[in-house]
Every structure is written in C-alpha cells, then in structure tokens.
Amino acid sequence: VAVAPDGATIVTGSWDKTARVWNRSTGELINTLEGHTAGVTSVAVAPDGETIVTGSRDKTARVWNRSTGELINTLEGHTDGVTSVAVAPDGETIVTGSNDATARVWNRSTGELINTLEGHT
Structure with a gap:
C-alpha cells in the first residue's frame, strides 16, 4: 500500500497481478494497472x-502513469521476485529490492539500470 504525497490517492497491490488506484475520500476506483504476470508485492508513488x-x-518492476494507467517502463534484471520498491525524492531514481539478494537502482525515465547493490544474504 502507498499513499500519494497529496494524500488524495491510495495505491494497493494484489495477488491478482494488478495494482489499483483509489480516491482516498470517496473510495472510488480511479484505475487498475494490469501487466504483471504474478502477484504485485510492493507499490510506491513518486x-x-x-x-x-x-x-x-x-x-x-513497472512504472505507470497514475491518471491514464499507461505503462511507462518495465524494469527487468532481477532473478527472483521483487519485494520492495521506492522512489527517491528527485523523482527520477527508483530502487528495487528482491529475493535475489540484490537491490537495484534505476533511471525512471529511461528504465536504465544504474547500479546493482549486492551483499545481502
């Protein structure tokens, strides 16, 4: 679960392979983000x-437009499930964590892998 910075939008991930975007005040479903082929384990809002x-x-990990539901980028490189995602304050850097014992740093706009952090067991 993630809450947008303005507090008006909530994003949830599900084992049904989707993420859903909700209006916090009304409970209205704004968008369903479809494209993953397995359960969604983590969500973040830039x-x-x-x-x-x-x-x-x-x-x-996948990068989406909240308003349109459009897929912007697919971040591929982990060898096991992605368990956590975060967006840096600059809005351009995404960090993902995985059961493959790595964290990876990505460019949001290009989808380019910037760095792989290894060492966890």
Whole structure:
C-alpha cells in the first residue's frame, strides 16, 4: 500500500497481478494497472504524485502513469521476485529490492539500470 504525497490517492497491490488506484475520500476506483504476470508485492508513488511503481513476483518492476494507467517502463534484471520498491525524492531514481539478494537502482525515465547493490544474504 502507498499513499500519494497529496494524500488524495491510495495505491494497493494484489495477488491478482494488478495494482489499483483509489480516491482516498470517496473510495472510488480511479484505475487498475494490469501487466504483471504474478502477484504485485510492493507499490510506491513518486513525489510528483503521477508516477506509480509496482514490484512483482514476476521479477519485474513497472512504472505507470497514475491518471491514464499507461505503462511507462518495465524494469527487468532481477532473478527472483521483487519485494520492495521506492522512489527517491528527485523523482527520477527508483530502487528495487528482491529475493535475489540484490537491490537495484534505476533511471525512471529511461528504465536504465544504474547500479546493482549486492551483499545481502
């Protein structure tokens, strides 16, 4: 679960392979983000409130437009499920954690892998 910086939007991830975007005040479903091939384990909202990142057991993270539901990028490189996602305050850096014992740093706009952090067991 993640809450947008303005507090008006909530994002949830589910084992049904989707993430859903909700209006906090009304409970209305704004968008359903579909594309993962396994359960969504983690979600984050960027500081701009318009970019959503989802992580999944399908070993990918995906970057979405909150308003349109459009897929912006798929971040591929983990060898096991993605268990956590975060967006840096600059809004351009995404960090993912995985059961493959790595954290990976990505460029939000290009989807480019910037760095792989290894050492956890």
